[in-house]
Amino acid sequence: MGDDRPHVVILGAGFAGLTAARALAQAPCRITLIDRRNYHLFQPLLYQVATAALSPADIATPIRSILKKQRNASVLMGRVQGIDRYRRRVLVDDQEIAYDQLVVATGARHSYFGHDEWEQTAPGLKKIDDATQIRRRLLLAFEQAETTQDPEMRRALLTFAVIGGGPTGVELAGAIAELARQALVHDFRSIDPSQARVLLVEAGPRLLPAFPEALSVKAVAALKRLGVDVALGQPVTECSADGISLGARQIRCRTILWAAGVMASPAARWLGCDKDRTGRAVVGPDLALKDAPEIFVIGDTASVHSDGKPVPGLAPAAKQMGTYVGRVIAARLCGWATPAPFRYRHLGSLATIGRQEAVADFGKIQLTGRTAWFLWGIVHVAFLTGVRSRLLVAIQWLWAYLSHQRGARLITSPASTVD
Amino acid sequence: MGDDRPHVVILGAGFAGLTAARALAQAPCRITLIDRRNYHLFQPLLYQVATAALSPADIATPIRSILKKQRNASVLMGRVQGIDRYRRRVLVDDQEIAYDQLVVATGARHSYFGHDEWEQTAPGLKKIDDATQIRRRLLLAFEQAETTQDPEMRRALLTFAVIGGGPTGVELAGAIAELARQALVHDFRSIDPSQARVLLVEAGPRLLPAFPEALSVKAVAALKRLGVDVALGQPVTECSADGISLGARQIRCRTILWAAGVMASPAARWLGCDKDRTGRAVVGPDLALKDAPEIFVIGDTASVHSDGKPVPGLAPAAKQMGTYVGRVIAARLCGWATPAPFRYRHLGSLATIGRQEAVADFGKIQLTGRTAWFLWGIVHVAFLTGVRSRLLVAIQWLWAYLSHQRGARLITSPASTVD
Numbered sequence: 001m002g003d004d005r006p007h008v009v010i011l012g013a014g015f016a017g018l019t020a021a022r023a024l025a026q027a028p029c030r031i032t033l034i035d036r037r038n039y040h041l042f043q044p045l046l047y048q049v050a051t052a053a054l055s056p057a058d059i060a061t062p063i064r065s066i067l068k069k070q071r072n073a074s075v076l077m078g079r080v081q082g083i084d085r086y087r088r089r090v091l092v093d094d095q096e097i098a099y100d101q102l103v104v105a106t107g108a109r110h111s112y113f114g115h116d117e118w119e120q121t122a123p124g125l126k127k128i129d130d131a132t133q134i135r136r137r138l139l140l141a142f143e144q145a146e147t148t149q150d151p152e153m154r155r156a157l158l159t160f161a162v163i164g165g166g167p168t169g170v171e172l173a174g175a176i177a178e179l180a181r182q183a184l185v186h187d188f189r190s191i192d193p194s195q196a197r198v199l200l201v202e203a204g205p206r207l208l209p210a211f212p213e214a215l216s217v218k219a220v221a222a223l224k225r226l227g228v229d230v231a232l233g234q235p236v237t238e239c240s241a242d243g244i245s246l247g248a249r250q251i252r253c254r255t256i257l258w259a260a261g262v263m264a265s266p267a268a269r270w271l272g273c274d275k276d277r278t279g280r281a282v283v284g285p286d287l288a289l290k291d292a293p294e295i296f297v298i299g300d301t302a303s304v305h306s307d308g309k310p311v312p313g314l315a316p317a318a319k320q321m322g323t324y325v326g327r328v329i330a331a332r333l334c335g336w337a338t339p340a341p342f343r344y345r346h347l348g349s350l351a352t353i354g355r356q357e358a359v360a361d362f363g364k365i366q367l368t369g370r371t372a373w374f375l376w377g378i379v380h381v382a383f384l385t386g387v388r389s390r391l392l393v394a395i396q397w398l399w400a401y402l403s404h405q406r407g408a409r410l411i412t413s414p415a416s417t418v419d
Numbered sequence: 420m421g422d423d424r425p426h427v428v429i430l431g432a433g434f435a436g437l438t439a440a441r442a443l444a445q446a447p448c449r450i451t452l453i454d455r456r457n458y459h460l461f462q463p464l465l466y467q468v469a470t471a472a473l474s475p476a477d478i479a480t481p482i483r484s485i486l487k488k489q490r491n492a493s494v495l496m497g498r499v500q501g502i503d504r505y506r507r508r509v510l511v512d513d514q515e516i517a518y519d520q521l522v523v524a525t526g527a528r529h530s531y532f533g534h535d536e537w538e539q540t541a542p543g544l545k546k547i548d549d550a551t552q553i554r555r556r557l558l559l560a561f562e563q564a565e566t567t568q569d570p571e572m573r574r575a576l577l578t579f580a581v582i583g584g585g586p587t588g589v590e591l592a593g594a595i596a597e598l599a600r601q602a603l604v605h606d607f608r609s610i611d612p613s614q615a616r617v618l619l620v621e622a623g624p625r626l627l628p629a630f631p632e633a634l635s636v637k638a639v640a641a642l643k644r645l646g647v648d649v650a651l652g653q654p655v656t657e658c659s660a661d662g663i664s665l666g667a668r669q670i671r672c673r674t675i676l677w678a679a680g681v682m683a684s685p686a687a688r689w690l691g692c693d694k695d696r697t698g699r700a701v702v703g704p705d706l707a708l709k710d711a712p713e714i715f716v717i718g719d720t721a722s723v724h725s726d727g728k729p730v731p732g733l734a735p736a737a738k739q740m741g742t743y744v745g746r747v748i749a750a751r752l753c754g755w756a757t758p759a760p761f762r763y764r765h766l767g768s769l770a771t772i773g774r775q776e777a778v779a780d781f782g783k784i785q786l787t788g789r790t791a792w793f794l795w796g797i798v799h800v801a802f803l804t805g806v807r808s809r810l811l812v813a814i815q816w817l818w819a820y821l822s823h824q825r826g827a828r829l830i831t832s833p834a835s836t837v838d
Contacts, residue, residue, distance in 0.1 A: 038558060038830045055474035057827035064606035065824065074608040077562045077830075095566070129832050143457060143496045147514070187483035189493040388818050388826050395814060399807050405484065407807050408476035411457045411496075413548050 005030045005072075006333055009090055009099035011080050011267075013040050013063045016299025016318035017105035021073055023326020028333050029101075031073040034092055038062055038077050041128060042384055044315060045393070047168060049131035050257075051175035052139065052183070052406040056128045058392045061385040080106065083270040085292055101294050101329050104267045104281070105322070108300035108313060111261030111278065118239040122256040125168060132412060134257060138176065139411050141255050142184060145191050152252075158196040159253035161244050163236050164260030165202030166209070167351040170219055172257055173200040174354040177226040182355075183406040198228045199253070201246065203235035203260070208359065210312060211349055215359040218368050222357040236260075262313060267301045276303040285341030287325055296325045306344035315383075316347050352376045355401070424449045424491075425752055428509055428518035430499050430686075432459050432482045435718025435737035436524035440492050442745020447752050448520075450492040453511055457481055457496050460547060461803055463734060464812070466587060468550035469676075470594035471558065471602070471825040475547045477811045480804040499525065502689040504711055520713050520748050523686045523700070524741070527719035527732065530680030530697065537658040541675040544587060551831060553676060557595065558830050560674050561603060564610050571671075577615040578672035580663050582655050583679030584621030585628070586770040589638060591676055592619040593773040596645040601774075602825040617647045618672070620665065622654035622679070627778065629731060630768055634778040637787050641776040655679075681732060686720045695722040704760030706744055715744045725763035734802075735766050771795045774820075 006029045010017045013035035021033045039060040048054040067073045078092040083102070090097045110124035123130055123137075138160070145157035158180075162173045180196035187193070200207075200223060206216040207223075207230065220230050231246060238245035243252040261278075268275035273289050274282040280303035281289070287302060289295045298321035304311040311317050324342045331338055348362040350372070358372035367375065377397060384390050396407055425448045429436045432454040440452045458479040467473040486492045497511040502521070509516045529543035542549055542556075557579070564576035577599075581592040599615035606612070619626075619642060625635040626642075626649065639649050650665060657664035662671040680697075687694035692708050693701040699722035700708070706721065708714045717740035723730040730736050743761045750757055767781040769791070777791035786794065796816060803809045815826055 038562060038828065055476045055827075056831065057474045057829055060829050062606070062828040064603075065828070068605050075606075076566065078566070128829065132831075139457060147495065147497070184483075186487045187481070187494075388815075388822075388824075391814055391818065392811065392826075395810055396807070399810065403807075405807075407811075408474075409457065409481040409484070410476055410479050410547065412475065412551075 003030055006100040007032065007098065008101045008103065008329060009034065009097060010103040010105060011090065012105035012107055012299070012301075013037070013075075014043070014105060014107050014299060014318065015315045016107075016322045017103065018063070018066065019319045019322025020103050020105065020298065020326050021067060022070065023323045024330060025070050025072065027072070027326070027330040029072065029329070031070075032076055032097065033063065033067065033073060034076045034078055034080060034090070034097075035063060036077065036079040038064070040066060040385060042389070043126070045380060045384075046125055046128075046131050047171045047175060049128070049408070050125055050134040050138070050172065051179055052135050052409045053175070053400060054393060054396060055408050056132065058389055058396070059384070060128060061389060066385060080270070085271060085295065088294070099294075101332075102296065103325055103329075104271070104295065104297045104301055105299040105318070106265035106267050106301050108262045108264050108278075108280075110258055111263035112258070113261055115239070118258070121241055122163060122239045122258040124258040125172070135408070136411050137255050138179065139409060142180075142188065142191070142193055142196075143411070144254075146188050147190075154191065156243065156252040157254045158191065158193075159199065159243075159251065160196065160255045160257070161199045161201060161251065161253045162257045162259060163201050163239075163244070164258065165200060165204065165207040165230075165232070166259060167349075169200060169202070169259035170207055170223065170351055170353060172259060173198050173228045174223060174226055174352070174357070177223075177228050178354050179406060181227060182404045183409075194227075199231060199251065200228050201231045201234055201236055201244070203233070205233050207232070208351055211351070211359060211361050212366060215361055215366060215368065219351070219353060219359055222353045222368075226354045226357070262300070264301045267297060271295065271297070286328055286338065287321060287342050288328075296328070298322060298325055304342065304344070306342060311344040312346075314349075317344055320344060350376045350379060422449055425519040426451065426517065427520045427522065427748060428453065428516060429522040429524065430509065431524035431526055431718070431720075432456070432494075433462070433524060433526050433718060433737065434734045435526075435741045436522065437482070437485065438738045438741025439522050439524065439717065439745050440486060441489065442742045443749060444489050444491065446491070446745070446749040448491065448748070450489075451495055451516065452482065452486065452492060453495045453497055453499060453509070453516075454482060455496065455498040457483070459485060459804060461808070462545070464799060464803075465544055465547075465550050466590045466594060468547065468827070469544055469553040469557070469591065470598055471554050471828045472594070472819060473812060473815060474827050475551065477808055477815070478803070479547060480808060485804060499689070504690060504714065507713070518713075520751070521715065522744055522748075523690070523714065523716045523720055524718040524737070525684035525686050525720050527681045527683050527697075527699075529677055530682035531677070532680055534658070537677070540660055541582060541658045541677040543677040544591070554827070555830050556674050557598065558828060561599075561607065561610070561612055561615075562830070563673075565607050566609075573610065575662065575671040576673045577610065577612075578618065578662075578670065579615065579674045579676070580618045580620060580670065580672045581676045581678060582620050582658075582663070583677065584619060584623065584626040584649075584651070585678060588619055588621070588678035589626055589642065589770055589772060591678060592617050592647045593642060593645055593771070593776070596642075596647050597773050598825060600646060601823045602828075613646075618650060618670065619647050620650045620653055620655055620663070622652070624652050626651070627770055630770070630778060630780050631785060634780055634785060634787065638770070638772060638778055641772045641787075645773050645776070681719070683720045686716060690714065690716070705747055705757065706740060706761050707747075715747070717741060717744055723761065723763070725761060730763040731765075733768075736763055739763060769795045769798060
């Protein structure tokens with residue numbers, strides 16, 4: 001279109017890609033931000049959609065709205081098929097898009113450790129559609145338990161297994177226990193939802209391995225108070241429609257949720273570059289490929305070290321990388337000195353467990369219980385995108401806090417063609 | 420389960436069925452309310468989900484929550500397959516349920532006047548899934564128009580046809596025009612969404628035929644101010660992926676929405692009883708079948724006359740029938756005198772067109788413009804089920820009013836299996 005400003009193409013509008021685009025607002029370039037979705041998703045609250053506390057639109061904001069006023073940025077909804085490093089082109093659907101600088105921020109998805117066939121019975125939680133599907137499974141299990149006459153089947157329907165003891169697994173298990181014991185408890189006539197069994201399975205020796213050990217212990221205690229069974233040091237050896245196996249031990253359950261492994265998006269394959277064990281592209285201290293300085297990889301797709309330690313796959317890390325890459329690109333375009341190598345600044349870790357229960361780690365300061373829970377709520381509302389989301393989430397949390405209810409208890413069809 | 424109270428089975432938890440269940444709260448019976456969904460839907464606001472203003476959960480409330488405290492009522496999620504009048508049993512999925520009194524309130528769906536093949540290209544708006552699918556089509560049309568290079572295709576993508584000039588058609592057409600001209604107007608770089616063309620097609624001589632003629636004229640004027648083209652007296656003769664035909668006139672468009680015909684659910688077929696032209700079961704003045712006084716048909720499934728005029732398919736009419744049938748059944752069970760025949764009391768008609776534009780008819784008093792619009796908003800918030808829905812809808816309307824934005828602009832997959 002006759003625009004001769006350098007073209008910066010950013011793949012992925014998650015925390016990393018979106019922050020990079022915004023960091024380039026004043027830079028002398030034109031930006032194309034490409035995502036297969038039309039919205040930016042606030043993933044830390046996705047488990048609340050899966051457990052019927054929030055609606056999808058409460059935590060998703062149209063990318064076009066966010067960048068509406070940034071006139072050097074345009075948004076393209078499309079699916080990346082590959083990258084041609086040598087001709088400097090990205091293939092999006094059936095379109096080729098030339099770039100001068102490329103930022104790859106395509107995120108991560110679940111890893112089933114070589115058991116991809118488990119995905120069908122044990123869905124993970126990365127996308128809006130995952131969340132509405134999990135919500136459907138959870139709520140349908142109670143509905144089916146109410147109608148079945150078979151006590152064995154009823155027990156299997158009321159047993160919920162969450163695989164993986166990181167923050168997502170802990171949050172899901174806590175939320176399912178609360179759903180059963182508080183929100184649904186008076187709603188059925190044949191079953192008692194508070195008899196539902198929630199099982200949290202972790203292969204490693206403790207929950208929340210990124211947190212200090214004392215907080216892991218507190219998390220187990222808090223989950224037990226909510227009625228969650230925690231199984232530590234027990235890798236899952238089988239997932240099927242009938243249930244899970246932990247070695248010789250078999251547990252019949254109809255709902256299995258996967259919150260265990262993470263694998264990077266195929267960016268390293270597209271780029272033909274070095275990758276780590278989880279498929280993340282290995283980048284240099286400026287977050288660019290060593291042999292292609294015009295290609296940056298950031299967020300969950302990048303394997304980065306800072307101060308000798310791997311940078312964790314967290315939203316604040318992704319945002320810091322986005323801001324950093326924006327500065328590097330702006331410096332290049334303006335002929336300024338290259339910024340110092342990327343350093344990750346850890347701001348703290350937070351995980352919520354249930355009503356008035358959370359753990360927070362800020363290095364010297366550690367918090368649990370109600371204080372950590374309020375802090376968690378305030379931080380998450382503050383970081384949400386846009387006034388509308390903040391208002392809606394805050395009001396729904398307040399309502400849920402007062403009523404002990406869940407507001408978004410809809411069973412919607414997996415396919416719109418059903419009936 | 421050893422309960423010898425008479426069993427009242429209610430099919431459908433729309434306005435009619437739910438009101439009937441609640442009207443029986445004090446009656447000496449046990450009630451089973453059966454619906455294929457787990458929620459009661461506030462259908463008058465469904466077009467706002469379709470046009471990205473509200474989320475599904477804002478206008479849908481779990482049926483179990485609504486009836487949680489009504490201990491004589493239980494809820495069954497299931498699909499009615501048929502009714503055996505002679506054995507007094509309902510077939511739900513693979514279960515037979517015996518009844519003493521039966522209330523059929525299974526609603527209505529769209530009629531394509533013998534052109535069922537049009538449904539694929541011209542979806543109607545009756546269910547949550549319809550609304551999210553229409554939202555997806557509307558938003559994707561703008562996304563695809565932004566990327567296409569073909570000006571013919573772009574024009575077809577930016578042309579939206581709404582078939583049917585009743586309240587739903589008028590509301591949809593107005594909301595799409597506002598979406599294009601206000602919410603999306605600054606979000607794209609290649610296209611100008613305000614150039615989108617919205618066409619409202621009505622086969623009859625005027626819009627809103629249930630309203631006084633003066634208000635129909637005002638509605639046309641208000642729609643024209645919003646940029647909607649109104650075509651009156653023009654029946655659609657063809658719908659396809661390429662567009663619509665109005666007799667010899669062909670209009671290329673990629674999005675067609677159907678708000679024209681209504682056909683009752685198959686209740687009359689299940690019951691083997693008389694039906695009217697749109698498939699509604701003909702009932703007597705007590706809303707029961709003439710030859711089976713224990714079977715009532717109410718709501719959009721029933722063909723009822725009151726004061727010599729047909730009762731319209733509106734939410735207030737459905738609720739009045741529900742209350743009436745509750746009273747008739749309670750009277751029978753308690754041995755009281757049978758209530759006087761059903762009389763429909765018309766409370767007024769309201770239809771919104773757009774920002775500060777609505778029409779309201781209360782017989783002697785007719786309102787238009789801002790007054791009617793505020794009244795419409797207040798009435799709809801007041802009639803929503805539950806404090807949570809009222810709060811969320813009111814806040815989102817306030818936010819939309821101030822920001823001119825639409826908050827729920829998500830393109831979600833039609834099937835959860837897509838990527």
